[in-house]
Amino acid sequence: MLRAGVLCPARRHLHPALPVPKRLLSTSGRVLVSVHQLGDKMPPLQTPAWHDWRMNVPSATPPDSRMLRNQGEDKLPRLPVPKLEDTLARLERSCEPLVQDSAQRKKLQSKLQAFGRPGGVGAKLQQLLERKRDEPGVRNWLARDWDEQAYMAYRDSVVVNVSYYFGFDRFPQAPAKTANPPAADPAFVAASIVKTALEFRRLVVKGLLEPELNNPRNPNDGEQCMESYKWMWNACRIPASPADYAIKTREDDPAAQYFVVAKRNRFYHVPFADANGEEYSVDAIRKAVQQVIEAAEGERDAAPPVGIMTGIHRDRWAEAHGHLVSSSPTNVATLRSIHHAAFLICLDEAEPQPWSGTRELEQWSKVLWTGGPEGGNRWWDKPLQWIVYRNGEVGCIGEHSCMDGTPTARLNDFLTKRILTGEPVSSSSASSAAPAIKPLPFELDSTSRQHVADAEKEFAAHIEPYDVHYTMYKRYGKEGIKKMKTSPDGWCQMLFQIAYYLTFGRPCATYEAAQTRRFQLGRTETVRILTPESLAFVRALVDPSSSVSTADKLALFRAAIAHHGKDMKLASSGSGIDRHLFGLKMLAATSSELTDAERKEVLEGDGLFADPVVKESGTWRMSTSQVYIRHAPVYGWGPVVEGGVGLPYMIHPHELQLSVSCQRGVPGADFIKNFERAADMLMDLHAEASREQAHV
Known part of the structure; x- marks a missing residue:
């Protein structure tokens, strides 16, 4: 269903209750200033109380709007x-x-x-x-502990371990009907993303976004919690001790009507609305982004990659962050600009060629996932970053401490459909003149420069051991599976069980995410895929010495699918x-x-x-999660245990999309082959059963 919560408990450490920093308290213990409303002042370097940063999040969405009117304490039940x-x-x-x-x-x-x-x-x-x-x-009895232990108190890098990515079909490089369009125009692509993302942002801010349903086939089953959408825009994770936290600026704050562009490790403030609050046109934003490109390329060298420090161990980032803050007011101003920004656009120098073949697509996946040599041209603490490469290819990075994968998948599905179908974006009455860009410099003393240099080495060593393997299986997809009167998701989960057994010769504990958003502040629960039923079926199908008949194999499959469906319902209903x-x-x-x-x-x-x-x-040696974006042939995140595999997948109408992320030395390529083999075996089993039944 989604990426959320797949980080393995074996890689977590239980922390005691986290203290409230004294600087935010009065003598009576009451909070004096919200961590979200500090203006140009830096948020604290010690962790505020969970309730003060998580539950008091500023939001411009009207509480009585369509999006939120069925939410809250008096509407949704407690977990x-x-x-x-x-x-x-x-x-x-x-x-x-x-x-x-x-x-x-x-x-x-x-x-x-x-x-x-x-x-x-x-x-x-x-x-x-x-x-x-x-x-x-x-x-929600789980919310605080899960936020802190699964995300904020987790000290390893968010890259590989937490963040996830989407890569999209190639976007238009010029307006429709443009004569002699350029082969690549990253400024136009970036402007298209900005303008379309702002349309979705407007739906959230005005509360016009339709809430997701617990069961789309039965609207009477209720709506899901939409709380996490408050963290989509103008938010940022903050490195702190002993655990991180997040801050948020109201979307309608006049000081927050801009995005940040990163180019060659430099950051630039770019307004998306004029002084009257009117959004700039696509052409105006394109001009501004082009100015950023020219300004960054006009510098003799790329800037020191300060952004790479957001991708290292959180304690080391917190230490380096504290020094940045204390060493220069300029750094404070730049950091606060990044915090308040609606989102980031990262313009990379790389020119991936994902459509040249599977290996090239796998290489792009890893570069998109980790940043590769340009990991410093990011701010990994932002919830949303769109990556636009020099040759016009596009992807998105999500940091999901406060927001799980389904909201960002919905956003990116909206965005890619609008851009790739050529639907016009909303008109704008703002001036077509380009908005004024503003550099956001860092002043680095010798200590900060050493922090950056150390971070570059740490980051390179951190991402180096990982690989991505990929397939788009084309024999059948959702429609073909449904003809077998089977849940497409349950079918795919059995394929993973078969493929793992074929690859490793044994079963393993397997995670699938279920949503618990029918409850207040609901996020995820685990569906344990490995069961006695699934193992009995896999062994009957895979073991060459098995004497189990076709009919009995199919019966074992049906039993495993039924148990999976039951466990999914239990997990979604808060009984996992x-x-x-x-x-x-x-x-x-x-x-x-x-x-x-x-x-x-x-x-x-x-x-x-x-x-x-x-x-x-x-211990999730297989960690699986599904989202669906029609135009995202690339989707992924990392394995959650040493030697494990991450299995992000999408079930298309006529294809099955799978990425395998793993450390080098884990047979990910073999797993891909065995997944394809398993997909053939399972469909062949059904075909054989049909033939046998026809002869009865």
């Missing part, structure tokens, strides 16, 4: 806490395919029974979690396994109401959370 016995039963079942022998099975069962016994530590943790759910003012376990584990690690002995009982030794099978069952 439930599943029953402990239900979660433990589902956990045991999900561990079954990974159990090695009867002794390991008995140990696991003993730990599950101990954790779930009445009056035990598990029951105590469950009561604490239910009490947390019911506290006044708590709209993993967020519940996460909440219990957080309380076990941090609650003052547990004794040290109780804490050790569940977290160490023979404790449930220390059990090797339980750990392995939540």
